[in-house]
Structures are given as C-alpha cells and as structure tokens.
Amino acid sequence: MLKNYSDQDERKLVIKYFACIGFSATALMGSLAIFNQQYILFFTLFTCSSLFLYSWFIHKKEKVAASIISYTLYTLMLYLVLTGGAKGTGPIWIFIVPPVTFFIRGLKLGAIDSSVFILCIIAAFISADYFEIYEYNSPELVFRIILCFFIVVLLSGFYEFFRESHSKKIIALAKENETLATKDPLTGLPNRRYTIDYINELNKPKHAPLSIVLFDIDDFKKINDTYGHSVGDQALVHLASIFTDICCSKDIIARWGGEEFLLVLENTTENAAIKIADTLRLKIQNTAMNIENQSVHFTISGGVKEISPADSIDSAINSADNNLYRAKNNGKNQICC
Numbered sequence: 100m101l102k103n104y105s106d107q108d109e110r111k112l113v114i115k116y117f118a119c120i121g122f123s124a125t126a127l128m129g130s131l132a133i134f135n136q137q138y139i140l141f142f143t144l145f146t147c148s149s150l151f152l153y154s155w156f157i158h159k160k161e162k163v164a165a166s167i168i169s170y171t172l173y174t175l176m177l178y179l180v181l182t183g184g185a186k187g188t189g190p191i192w193i194f195i196v197p198p199v200t201f202f203i204r205g206l207k208l209g210a211i212d213s214s215v216f217i218l219c220i221i222a223a224f225i226s227a228d229y230f231e232i233y234e235y236n237s238p239e240l241v242f243r244i245i246l247c248f249f250i251v252v253l254l255s256g257f258y259e260f261f262r263e264s265h266s267k268k269i270i271a272l273a274k275e276n277e278t279l280a281t282k283d284p285l286t287g288l289p290n291r292r293y294t295i296d297y298i299n300e301l302n303k304p305k306h307a308p309l310s311i312v313l314f315d316i317d318d319f320k321k322i323n324d325t326y327g328h329s330v331g332d333q334a335l336v337h338l339a340s341i342f343t344d345i346c347c348s349k350d351i352i353a354r355w356g357g358e359e360f361l362l363v364l365e366n367t368t369e370n371a372a373i374k375i376a377d378t379l380r381l382k383i384q385n386t387a388m389n390i391e392n393q394s395v396h397f398t399i400s401g402g403v404k405e406i407s408p409a410d411s412i413d414s415a416i417n418s419a420d421n422n423l424y425r426a427k428n429n430g431k432n433q434i435c436c
C-alpha cells in the first residue's frame with residue numbers, strides 16, 4: 100500500500116491560480132476597454148474572462164482546464180498582436196505565455212506550444228501589416244519583441260526542465276524512504292511498524308471479523324548454529340516466499356521480527372484463520388530447502404486471535420503471542436487459539 104506520489108496536486112493548484120489571475124486580468128482589461136469604447140476588444144476580453152472562469156470550476160479534468168486556459172491565452176495574445184490592442188500595447192502581453200504554458204502544460208507540451216506560438220506570432224505581425232489591420236511603426240521594435248519572446252521561452256523551458264527533474268528526484272527519494280520505513284529489507288515483507296498501522300486501519304466493522312496469526316519458526320537457532328547466520332537469512336527468505344505464495348492478495352503477511360511472522364486476515368473468523376494457518380504450517384513442513392546438498396525441512400508454530408473493532412491491537416497481539424507460547428509448549432509444529 101505505497102502512497103501514490105506525484106506533483107499532480109501542485110499542478111492542479113497552479114492551474115486554478117492561473118485561471119483566477121486570467122479571469123481577474125481580462126475582466127479588468129475588459130472594463131477598461133468598454134470605458135474606452137473599444138467594443139470588439141471588450142467582447143474579446145469578456146469571452147476570455149468567461150473561459151478562464153469556466154476552467155476554474157473544472158475540478159477533476161485538470162488537463163482539460165489547462166488546455167482551455169492555454170488556448171484562450173494564445174488566442175487572446177494573437178488577437179492583441181494582430182490588432183495592436185489598446186494603442187499598440189497589445190504585443191507586450193505575449194510575455195505571459197511562456198511561463199504559463201510551461202507551468203500548466205509541462206515541459207514537453209509547453210515546448211511544442213511555445214514553438215508553434217512563436218510562428219503564429221510572427222505570422223500575426225506580418226498579417227497585421229499585410230492586411231492593414233494595425234501598423235507597427237518600428238520594425239526594429241517588432242524584431243526585438245520576437246527575439247526577447249524567444250529568450251523568455253528558452254528561460255522558462257530551462258526552468259521547467261530543472262523543476263521537473265528536481266521533482267522526479269524528490270519523488271524517487273520519498274518512495275525509497277517509504278519502502279525503507281515500511282518493508283523488511285531481508286524478506287521484502289511489510290515490517291512491524293507498517294503492519295501495526297495496517298491493522299489499526301483495518302480494524303473497522305466492514306472488515307470484521309479480523310483475525311491475526313503469529314507464527315514462529317521452530318528451533319531456528321539450530322539452523323544458525325549448524326549452517327551459519329547467512330544460511331539462516333536464506334532460510335528466512337525461503338519461508339517468507341512460501342508465506343506469500345499461499346496468502347491471498349488481500350491478506351498480509353509481515354515479518355514481525357527475528358524469526359516471527361504475522362498474518363493478518365480480514366473478514367475471517369477464528370476457525371477459518373486456524374484452517375488457513377494449518378494449511379501454511381503443512382506447506383512449510385512439506386517444502387524442503389536445499390542447504391549444502393541436504394533437504395532441510397522447517398516447522399512452524401502459530402497463535403491465532405480474532406479481533407473485534409472494540410479490542411485494542413496491543414492486547415490482541417499479546418493474546419496471539421500467548422497462544423503461540425502454548426503451541427510451543429505443547430510440542431511445537433501446531434496452531435493454537
């Protein structure tokens with residue numbers, strides 16, 4: 100049950116933030132346009148403002164919201180370049196495009212959009228002149244605006260590239276830390292800390308009855324003493340793999356510590372848990388491990404306890420431990436409840 104790490108939530112927030120800014124800015128500029136009796140400009144800004152507002156209300160499909168914001172912005176910018184905007188100041192707004200595009204569309208789509216947008220901007224400047232829509236008096240200024248825009252695209256692209264790679268490194272580190280904190284490094288099974296949290300989470304009426312089985316390998320000290328600690332480690336890995344093979348995907352088998360394993364069974368009564376534990380016990384007894392060309396058989400003992408949502412987890416584990424103790428005292432290789 101590893102967490103799903105991504106920077107998707109941050110990106111959603113940035114999309115909402117841009118939708119809000121886009122709405123406010125275009126609404127304000129629209130008000131100025133109507134004040135200056137520029138009705139076409141007012142209508143264009145009012146339409147853009149509505150689209151920004153609409154994208155703010157899109158909660159689940161953030162890619163759709165990002166596309167609406169981007170394409171609304173591109174269209175508005177092209178319109179401003181083509182018509183000159185208010186008194187020829189239209190083109191200065193195009194510098195908003197690169198950071199917004201890279202922030203909300205990501206590096207790849209941002210780079211594609213920015214490249215296409217530069218070509219469209221050049222075409223818009225040429226068309227404004229060719230179709231006599233607006234006359235830009237200084238070709239040098241137009242050239243410098245385009246050049247400067249290109250530099251801002253490069254800088255925004257670099258920034259997004261470093262931001263994305265840094266974010267990927269942090270996500271990988273967080274995943275690695277979570278694995279280290281929740282898994283036993285030898286067997287790869289969940290560790291005690293993770294399992295306690297898991298049982299607490301699971302101990303709810305909808306999963307009841309919940310049963311646990313605490314297993315302990317019989318006479319494991321002999322394995323270490325006879326073959327050495329590293330063979331003992333291999334034996335633990337061997338037994339862990341038998342446990343995982345037999346358990347259902349919804350059950351969890353954890354390394355509880357040393358040579359102890361804990362099985363957690365949701366919606367399972369004590370009687371059913373005993374049967375499952377006995378199946379595991381027999382499987383382990385009958386599956387030999389090859390150690391130094393000898394077939395070595397292991398046996399396990401287990402203590403079962405059914406937990407109800409009102410029970411404390413600590414006392415349930417203590418009861419399972421007491422039952423395991425009885426299984427050991429009764430001659431090992433058995434399950435007690």
Ligand SMILES: Nc1nc2c(ncn2[C@@H]2O[C@H](COP(=O)(O)OP(=O)(O)OP(=O)(O)O)[C@@H](O)[C@H]2O)c(=O)[nH]1
Pocket residue numbers: 285315316317318319320321323327328329330331332335356357358427431
């Ligand atoms: N190789 C290895 N041995 C471990 C590990 N953790 C615990 N052990 C060994 O497990 C053994 C447990 O010994 P005991 O508590 O005496 O239990 P036992 O020999 O299994 O006897 P019973 O529990 O009475 O059946 C000790 O020798 C520990 O060193 C581990 O991670 N690797």
